[in-house]
Amino acid sequence: MTPSETCEVFCVNAPKVKAVTQELSAQKNIIDLAETFKLLGDPTRLKIILALRMGELCVCDLATTLGLSRSAISHQLRLLRNLRLVKFRREGKISFYSLDDSHIAAIIDSAMEHIGE
Amino acid sequence: MTPSETCEVFCVNAPKVKAVTQELSAQKNIIDLAETFKLLGDPTRLKIILALRMGELCVCDLATTLGLSRSAISHQLRLLRNLRLVKFRREGKISFYSLDDSHIAAIIDSAMEHIGE
DNA sequence: TTAACGATTGAGCACTTGTTCACATGTTGA
DNA sequence: TCAACATGTGAACAAGTGCTCAATCGTTAA
Numbered sequence: 001m002t003p004s005e006t007c008e009v010f011c012v013n014a015p016k017v018k019a020v021t022q023e024l025s026a027q028k029n030i031i032d033l034a035e036t037f038k039l040l041g042d043p044t045r046l047k048i049i050l051a052l053r054m055g056e057l058c059v060c061d062l063a064t065t066l067g068l069s070r071s072a073i074s075h076q077l078r079l080l081r082n083l084r085l086v087k088f089r090r091e092g093k094i095s096f097y098s099l100d101d102s103h104i105a106a107i108i109d110s111a112m113e114h115i116g117e
Numbered sequence: 118m119t120p121s122e123t124c125e126v127f128c129v130n131a132p133k134v135k136a137v138t139q140e141l142s143a144q145k146n147i148i149d150l151a152e153t154f155k156l157l158g159d160p161t162r163l164k165i166i167l168a169l170r171m172g173e174l175c176v177c178d179l180a181t182t183l184g185l186s187r188s189a190i191s192h193q194l195r196l197l198r199n200l201r202l203v204k205f206r207r208e209g210k211i212s213f214y215s216l217d218d219s220h221i222a223a224i225i226d227s228a229m230e231h232i233g234e
Numbered sequence: 235t236t237a238a239c240g241a242t243t244g245a246g247c248a249c250t251t252g253t254t255c256a257c258a259t260g261t262t263g264a
Numbered sequence: 265t266c267a268a269c270a271t272g273t274g275a276a277c278a279a280g281t282g283c284t285c286a287a288t289c290g291t292t293a294a
Binding site: 235236237238239240241242243244245246248251252253254255257258259262263264 | 265266267268269270271272273274275276277278279280281282283284285286287288289290291292293294
């Protein structure tokens with residue numbers, strides 16, 4: 001009898017595990033949720049979000065503000081676009097980016113409260 | 118004159134960049150914030166959080182629920198503990214974990230609204 | 235049409251990360 | 265004290281990630 005078998009027999013609170021397992025499998029969008037948090041979990045992307053909270057900015061201004069190359073910013077913006085965290089409009093040669101969704105500010109506010117400030 | 122120099126001269130909205138840069142540097146806790154989101158950005162850890170939202174669970178029950186080894190769960194719980202996303206109490210040989218902070222549920226709720234469900 | 239230029243993209247890489255494995259720790263009951 | 269067992273931890277490795285570099289795209293103005 002392996003340790004894990006032992007554990008299943010003697011340690012597990014079976015009804016609770018069953019309930020939680022069912023609840024988790026009912027959550028169809030856990031992966032999407034994790035994907036969203038992962039995007040916010042990188043300092044560069046989080047700074048982009050925080051910067052755009054103050055108003056729309058072009059790629060070049062974001063690069064200057066964050067001290068990174070425009071290529072690096074553009075790569076990250078694509079990821080943020082794909083998950084609809086940011087949107088953009090084009091004006092001639094320049095792309096202006098802004099937040100796509102008011103929920104994003106709410107997410108960040110909640111997290112800041114957790115951090116405690 | 119390199120392209121980036123050109124960009125700084127002709128593309129940047131200088132006052133806005135300056136304002137945003139100052140605002141970002143005033144945010145002392147961006148790294149902590151990103152660290153918190155990064156923890157929520159892994160499916161395993163997010164499932165742990167969602168499971169604990171239904172009540173405290175021991176390591177073994179979490180491992181059974183998520184279909185992972187107890188070692189893997191334990192490693193992740195340590196990370197969650199370090200950032201005070203979860204807390205635990207010990208009862209004999211068994212550690213019971215639970216959410217450490219009501220803000221976490223709020224963060225997740227906001228994010229779920231963003232996903233759209 | 236052409237040059238200029240902001241933005242985008244793919245390849246490549248150094249670095250990070252989540253898991254497994256083996257072992258250590260700490261508590262319980264005999 | 266000793267065996268059993270839930271949990272914790274360090275090393276190692278495969279997979280994933282963020283940046284740079286070079287090339288390309290798309291728009292503007294001459």
